Amino acid sequence: MQVSIVRHIVPMVAHRQASWRRVVLAAAMAFCLGLLAAARPASADGATSPTAPVRFGILPLGGAFESRNDWEPLLADMSRALGRPVSVLSVTSYEALERAIERDEVDMAFLSGKMALDTVTQRRMKVVAQVTRHDGLPGYRATLLTRKVGAPTTLKEVLDDPGRWRLARGESRSVSGFIVPQLQLFLPNKIEMETRFRSEVVGTHQTTALAVANGEADVATNNTADFERFTQQFPAEAQRLQTVWQSDLIPHAQIVVRREYPAEFQRKVQAFLTQYGKAKGPAGDSERATLKSLHDLAGFLAADNASLLPAARLAYQLAKQNALTAQWVNEAAKQARLQRIESGYAQQLAVLKEQ
Known part of the structure; x- marks a missing residue:
């Protein structure tokens, strides 16, 4: 460690x-x-x-x-x-x-x-x-950041040609830095974050925001709560950034x-x-x-553990979406993967609901 x-x-x-x-x-x-x-x-x-x-x-x-x-x-x-x-x-x-x-x-x-x-x-x-x-909100929102000056400045530019841009994102376990943007924004537009961008920086929300502000990346995943904190700690860098997309509400930690x-x-x-x-x-x-x-x-x-039911649902939806859009050697392999996802999700729900 x-x-x-x-x-x-x-x-x-x-x-x-x-x-x-x-x-x-x-x-x-x-x-x-x-x-x-x-x-x-x-x-x-x-x-x-x-x-x-x-x-x-x-x-x-x-x-x-x-x-x-x-x-x-x-x-x-x-x-x-x-x-x-x-x-x-x-x-x-x-x-x-x-x-x-x-x-x-x-x-x-x-x-x-x-x-x-x-x-x-x-x-x-x-x-x-x-x-x-x-x-007072029961959660926060995942966001996508770009610079205010210099391409890309719109969400359409990002989605139209992801291979042109350098991405800064959270680790795969990060809900707002990876899971929610992948599930709610990129996969619906047939974009896999890990493979479709020109390059990527993986790190904390502070790291991803600084990467875009300093010109080391073109677009970054982030979230509303951490960007507020970032604005206080790095006001000059925050002034260079804008939010071009927000997710649905994500429950707090x-x-x-x-x-x-x-x-x-x-x-x-x-x-x-x-x-x-x-x-x-x-x-x-x-x-x-x-x-x-x-x-x-x-x-x-x-x-209690039931507060994690929304997180389990998000992880399940992402796993299922990935399985449905992946390339498989045959239909049997695809169905086997989907069955494992359903079984794993059912087991998680059972653990979360027991007190």
Whole structure:
């Protein structure tokens, strides 16, 4: 996992035109974070020991260190509320976080649809809360960005000749960076993102937006929530960009916890999250300020695995669409693939609906 963190952080920092000294320092710090996160053996012991650290994994939305710094105040408050240490694992790719979860190096995590779905159906996790934002909407939208000046400036230009353009997109596990744009925009126009563009950059939403703003890509997938944050952090670069497409509403991310933790502990986590930022007075003001700096969150709602049903539906629709448009050696192979997709989807629904 540590090697992956170092490998992915260099291009991200390069987008911000950092000095080599900062790049080396960032890589070294990321390596140390990985060592700390993996220091405790992968077992269920931490779930039963009241003094073992709770290892919190953060979905990579921007820079690894920015995400870590954003979450640390809330996790410090969580540590005090739970009466036990909470350590942070912040990485720069979905792949690195997924590997950490597979190795049981993560006890609790902030994840969006597809990754949360996989952890619940395959990795002994359960949903305890879902985030809410100040705009009051129950979700956010995937977007497609281009520069305001210089082709392409319209969605039609992108769709008419995708082979002419350089694409910056999210990883295949990213709901707004890959799954939804592929499902709702590109496949309906007979375009496969991975093969039809001239070249591609794969990274976080911050990385993809910077790639287009800096002329290293022509079009990028992104989302409304992260682009708001990007506008605050990179106002000059954001001014060069425009949105040429938006998706249907996507449900907000979830907080998941390992099933091995006692029910009482899970209830304490859920209670802490759902009450966070609700108190009056200075303490509540401080918590609300923490939430606002944390991707402009308004707070958390109590949730269970059923909150992932929309994510399961999206993943199912994408898999089925890919199967229907792929080339097959014969009809039997195609039907076998479709049957596996239907069976897998049915199994996911059964897991999500059981409580």
